[in-house]
Amino acid sequence: MLSKCQFGTIAGVGCFLTLTGAIFLASWSSLFDFVLNQQLTLSPTSYSYDLWKDVPIPVYLEFNFFNWTNPDDILDSDPDVRRPKFVELGPYVFKELRKKVVLGWHEKNETVTFLQKRTWHFEPSLSRGSLDDVVTTLNVPAISAAFVIRDYPTFVKGALNAAMILLGTNLRIDRKVREFTFEGYEDPLLDLAAILPDGFLPVTIPFDKFGWFYTRNNSETYDGIFNMWTGKGNIQRFGQMAEWNYNNPTPTYQSYCGWVNGSAGEFFLPKPNKDSVSLFSTDICRTLKMPFKEEVEVDGIKAYRYWGDEYIFDNETRNPDNWCFCPSGECAPHGAIDVSTCKWNTPAFVSFPHFYNADPSFHRAVEGMKPDPKVHQLFLDLDKRSGIPLQVEAAMQINMLLQPYPEYSILKDVPKLYFPIFWFKERARIDDDIGSKIRLLNQVPAAGNILFGMMFCIGLAILAIISFYYIDFRRQRRSEADLKLVGT
Known part of the structure; x- marks a missing residue:
């Protein structure tokens, strides 16, 4: 009892x-x-801080170059003969280490200002080929010089043509992969631009050599100055860009096309929806909006996949709202975006590799393109609860607008086309340590x-x-x- x-x-x-x-x-x-949300909110004491400041996830950067096999035929009168033909070389794989350099925390508006330092190391075991492989491609400094002064008086163009003839400038150039990537190579036209008086050119070229990633390796300042919301007080702003280089909008594009928004790269909103996510890319100076594609599993973790669909690089014709993404005045056919104002007035256009999902005219103008959706897609997998990126593959191609200019001996008879130079893929995937923590978190x-x-x-x-x-x-x-x- x-x-x-x-x-x-x-x-x-x-x-x-x-x-x-x-x-x-x-x-x-x-x-x-x-x-x-308290642990995701970025602060020097939050769990997310260590993941953000010294990114522990292994990141790899792959370069694939288009070797131009018939450069001597470019001036032939037969369109089939002069059509550029390409053989892909690579991939040349580099492992990337990414760190943040904090410049200041701002409690007034709950943001953090920082720089991003990225360091790359060549990985021969993951690569196909050597950095000493020679690639034949378009002479980008020469094409860019003609493009930059396209609206200048005739006598200025005549002076540049005379300089090209005197310097022996050719339309083609042969250089090693290491020179095209991080090491760079000297070019007489760059030396000429360096001695011109300030203000003579519409842009200031901050390089003494040319290379697509020259001065970028181990640099804290190349990617610019980021200002990002920490999420404190409003988790719906967590990881989102507030300003870039102290500007919003950026001067790169007109109107709303220059707005700086979307994720800064590492963080996305918790509990992402099945609509879309946005990511600001410093490589193209704009925000990319990626729609939801499907539910997937990454190492046993349920995730939402967002991707670059066939509309992400739409031109003004297919999407009138994209009128302000044509800064040079002429929109490319759909599937390639104009990044000239982002890249020192170089006539550069970004597409998916091998013109995947692009207008058929790109393929008709060249030979050697073999688009493959399994290899050439852009996608991002986010954990369904925390929004932490589990896997990303960002593949993009750099193309140069080649067009005839009657003022220049090497350009007066060339065809107009978008010339593929190389494509690169940045890929990352969570390791076992982070994966086990996310699985535990979801349990x-x-x-x-x-x-x-x-x-x-x-x-x-x-x-x-x-x-x-x-x-x-x-x-x-x-x-x-x-x-x-x-x-x-």
């Missing part, structure tokens, strides 16, 4: 378990999200629901048992009382 004290204690335990279980079952999801909500559900059920069971016990106890007391009355 239980004493009143024992009865009260057991009943109290039952009430506590039932009430606690019920409260946490109702609020556990919101409470977990609150704690998760916590279910584990909490099970735990608090068990508490609620056990509490109810205790209350039910103690209620039955109490009813039986009262029944026995009444029976004993009845017997005493009968006895009297």
Whole structure:
């Protein structure tokens, strides 16, 4: 027989378990999200800080160059003969290390200003070929020089043509992969531009050599100055760009096309929706909006995949809202975007590799393009709960607008086409250490629901048992009382 004290204690335990279980079952999801958001919100003491400051996920950068096999035919009168033919070389793979250099935390508007330092190391074992491989391609400095002064007076163009003839400038150029990537190579036209008076050219060229990634390796300043929302006070701004190079909008594009928004790269909003995500890319000075594609699993973690679909590089004709993404005045056919104002007025256009998802005219103008959706896509996989990137493959191609200029001997008879130079892919995937932590993180909500559900059920069971016990106890007391009355 239980004493009143024992009865009260057991009943109290039952009430506590039932009430606690019920409260946490109702609020556990919101409470977990609150704690998760607190840890995601960027600060020097948050869990996300270490993941952000020194990115632990292995990142790889692959270069694939288009070797021009018939450069001597470019001036032939037969269109089929002069059509450029290409053989792809590569990939040449570099491992990337990425670190942040914090310039300041701003409590007033809850942002952080930082630089991004990226370092690349060549990985011969993952590559096909050597950095000493020679690539034949278009002479980009020469094409760019003609493009930059296209609206200048005739005598200026004549002077440039005379300089090209004097310097022996050719339309083709043969250089090693290491020179085209990070090491760069000297070019007489760059030397000439360096001695011109300030203001003579519409842009200032900050390089003494040409190379697509020249001065970028181990640089803290190349990618510009980022200002990003930390998420404090408003988790819906977490990881989103506020300014770039102290500007919003950026002067690269007109109107709303220059707005700086979207993710800065490492962080996306928790619980992403099945609509789209946006990412600001410093390589093209604009935001890319990637629509939702499908649900996937990455190392056993459920994720949402967002991708670059056939509309992401639409021109003004297919999407009138993109009118302001044509800074040079002429939109390319759909599938390539004009990044000339982002790249020192070089007539550069970005597409997917091998003109994947692009207008057929790109393919007709050249030979050797073999688009493959399995290789040439752009996609991003985000954890369904935290929004942490699990896997990314960002593939893009650099093309130069080659067009005839009657003022220049090497350009007056060339065809107009978008000349593929190289394509690159940046890929990253979570490692086992981070993957195990994310899997554990995703198990916590279910584990909490099970735990608090068990508490609620056990509490109810205790209350039910103690209620039955109490009813039986009262029944026995009444029976004993009845017997005493009968006895009297």
